[in-house]
Amino acid sequence: MIEGTPWCGPNITPGSQLAQARAFLETHQGEVAFVTINIGGNDVIAPDGGGGAAIQANLPVILGQLREAAGPDIPIIGMSYYHPFLPDLWFGTQDMGALHAAVHAILSFNDLLASIYDAAGDPVADVDSAFSTTDVGDANGDGVPDNVERVCALTWECTSPPHGPDRHPNTTGYSVMAHAFEQALP
Numbered sequence: 001m002i003e004g005t006p007w008c009g010p011n012i013t014p015g016s017q018l019a020q021a022r023a024f025l026e027t028h029q030g031e032v033a034f035v036t037i038n039i040g041g042n043d044v045i046a047p048d049g050g051g052g053a054a055i056q057a058n059l060p061v062i063l064g065q066l067r068e069a070a071g072p073d074i075p076i077i078g079m080s081y082y083h084p085f086l087p088d089l090w091f092g093t094q095d096m097g098a099l100h101a102a103v104h105a106i107l108s109f110n111d112l113l114a115s116i117y118d119a120a121g122d123p124v125a126d127v128d129s130a131f132s133t134t135d136v137g138d139a140n141g142d143g144v145p146d147n148v149e150r151v152c153a154l155t156w157e158c159t160s161p162p163h164g165p166d167r168h169p170n171t172t173g174y175s176v177m178a179h180a181f182e183q184a185l186p
Contacts, residue, residue, distance in 0.1 A: 001039060002058055018062055025069035034075040035066055036125070036181050040113055041081060052112055059113070063120040077184045078117040078124045079177070080110040082131030083147070084167030087157050090148045096136070099145060103134055125180040131173075 001017040025032060039059065043049040050057075066076055083106040089098055110128055117124050128134070132150040139146050152158035154173030156166035169177060 001062055018065055022065055022069040025066065025074075029071065032070065032074055034077060034185060035070055036077050036079070037062070037066070038079050040109070044109060052109075055112060056116070059116045060120065063117070063122060067120070075186050076120075076122045077181055078113060078122055079181065080113060080124055080126055080128040081106055082128055082133050082151060082154075084151060084155060084157055086133075086145075086148045086151050088165075090145060096145075099136055099148075103136065103147070106133060123184045123186065125177070125184040127177050127180045130176045130180040 003016060021035075025035070039062065040055045043054045043058075044051055063076060063078075070076060083102055086099065086102060089095075089102055106128065114124050131154060132147050135146040135150070137146050138144065140149070154176055155169050156164035159165060159170075
């Protein structure tokens with residue numbers, strides 16, 4: 001977000017997304033009701049993403065610059081993450097211990113994000129709860145944990161090609177995320 005992207009796909013302008021966001025906010029003063037931010041996932045899953053250290057270094061800078069551009073009265077809302085790879089893990093191993101470990105890992109990641117957002121005074125949309133991330137029960141009695149079924153229902157991760165598998169939310173998933181952001185609005 002800070003440095004820009006070397007690859008630009010459809011509808012992606014080259015350059016720093018942060019610079020673009022700042023320019024938009026500065027140009028549209030008084031028109032923006034709130035800012036949402038979903039950041040950090042690629043830092044963790046990309047081989048050269050930098051992990052938690054990159055998030056700890058970069059997210060405060062990003063939030064500070066967005067705050068400066070948006071002004072003091074515009075809410076900036078971060079988000080917690082669901083675990084997009086729970087279906088791959090479950091259907092590949094059916095190992096409940098590994099599933100618990102994956103849930104613990106995403107909760108630790110979300111705690112890191114929440115501490116940074118909290119330090120900046122910004123609320124967090126509870127997307128991990130909206131996606132039932134911690135629910136390893138089996139309410140349907142079909143042998144598939146509820147959190148795995150929820151990820152399958154709200155993303156393209158359990159969808160056959162050409163649309164899947166893809167960890168990103170489907171239309172219903174984005175609606176669930178939007179509701180979580182709505183609930184986080186001050």
